[in-house]
Amino acid sequence: MTFLTGKSISRRTVLRGAGAALALPLLDAMLPAGPALAKSSASKPVKRLQYVYMPMGCDHSRWTPKGDTLKELPFILEPLAPVRDKLNVVSNLELANAYPGSHATSNSAFLSCARAKHTESTDYYLGTTADQIAAKNIGQVTKLPSLELSMDLAQMVGQCDNGYACVYQNNLSWSSPTTPLPSEAHPRIVFETMFGEGGSVVERRTALRRQASLLDALADEISRLKRDVGAADRAKIDQYLESVREVERRIDKADSDVNRGKLRDLERPLGVPASYEEHAKLMFDLQVLAMQGDATRVMTFQLARETSKRSYPEIGVPDSHHPLSHHGNNPDKIARMAKINRFHISLFAYFLQKLAKTPEADGTLLDHTLCLYGSGMGNPNVHDHTNLPTIVAGGSTAGLEGGRHIRYEKVTPLANVHLTLLHKAGVDLERFADSTGTTAELFQQAKL
DSSP: OOOOOOOOOTTTTTEEEEEEEEEEOGGGGGSSTHHHHHOOGGGHHHHHHHHEEOSOOOOOHHOOSSSSSSSSSSSSGGGGGGGGGGEHHHHHHHHETOOOSSSSHHHHHHHHHOOOOOOOSOOOOOOOOOOHHHHHSTTSSSSSSSSEEEEEOOOSSEEEEEEEEEEEEHHHHHHHHHHEEOOOOOOOHHHHHHHSSSOOOOHHHHHHHSSOOOOHHTHHHHHHHTTOOOOOHHHHHHHHHHHHHHHHHHHHHHHHHHHHOOOOOTTSSSSSOOOOHHHHHHHHHHHHHHHHHEEEEEEEEEESSSTOOOOEEGGGGGEEEHHHHHHHOHHHHHHHHHHHHHHHHHHHHHHHHHHTEEEEETTTTTTEEEEEEEEEEEETTTTBSSSOOOOEEEGGGOOOSSSEEEEEEEEEHHHHHHHHHHHHHTTOOOOOOOOOOGGGGTTTTOOO
């Protein structure tokens, strides 16, 4: 292959073999050489959006930075210190269309900013969520228009909260006002959805288990590719494949632990780590792989749903999260709730650092991705939907400056942030839900 002529490998190149398929990260060989490079759209970084949901608000006293910068981070946000220059903490945002006192609509309004129809039955109605608007615009060129993930393996049914159907509490993403998109919490199924080839989930799982490894099945194709690219690209390929191999290893270990009888939880499907932290990190790692291989450009991840009764003994909090959030201003309960908030943030920090360490084009995956982390509830003790804990991370190539605490004097719709991020991802939209405009403060150094 000759690169000086301007020829290149297609950005959409996929390696295939024995029921498996593997997309490639962006390589130098995918970019034209010489004068053609500057004109090529292939040389421009891919635009991505990623959303992470944190349930049941936070302890604002340990969340909110004191000044306008992030030089000193409060207790909950301390794990984000290594990437503080890639962050904006945003205060005084609200979800006016979330129902007062409701957990279910905290969850459903987070990405829709819409008022849920009050019903316990199947005549539910909400709104199209921001991630799905993005998927319809920037997700059609990838294998998966969007990827919906969560940490909760079982779906709740019936009526869940103040007369609202559980569908509002189960799902962050809605492709239309009447079409919720269920999320996947099983790492192996997510892995096979991205890398398996055709067939049902059962068929993909059977095909992959016949192989020692996805990468073993593609060994010939990988060797052929590496012979045709330069040293820098070979290093990128090796790094990406090592990440795939590591995720495979961890999924297989979770399978073998179950098969050896180490786990006694009969409701846990094969391949789900026993530890919440290991499970969450594996789900974040899968999102990094999805970005590297351009399997999707739109992702949502629910760390836990509203009213979660999960406890966190690994951080010294044996209490169930939901009852603890009804703290009644008890200092000890608030402190334990803040430890949960910090634990969730530490997992997000793990993800952001992986993105920051993964080179792509003229920067890193974090530079080319806009990540929104937050909750649909502010103070869980009163179940309000104001002063929402919100972080926007990454996006330097979209003009995100970072290192700032943005405090709006007036209460501002969260929809403004969604509209802003959609614009920066290339979605031409005049208005989103109850938005009153874009949040220009987030992008003071736009590079468009």
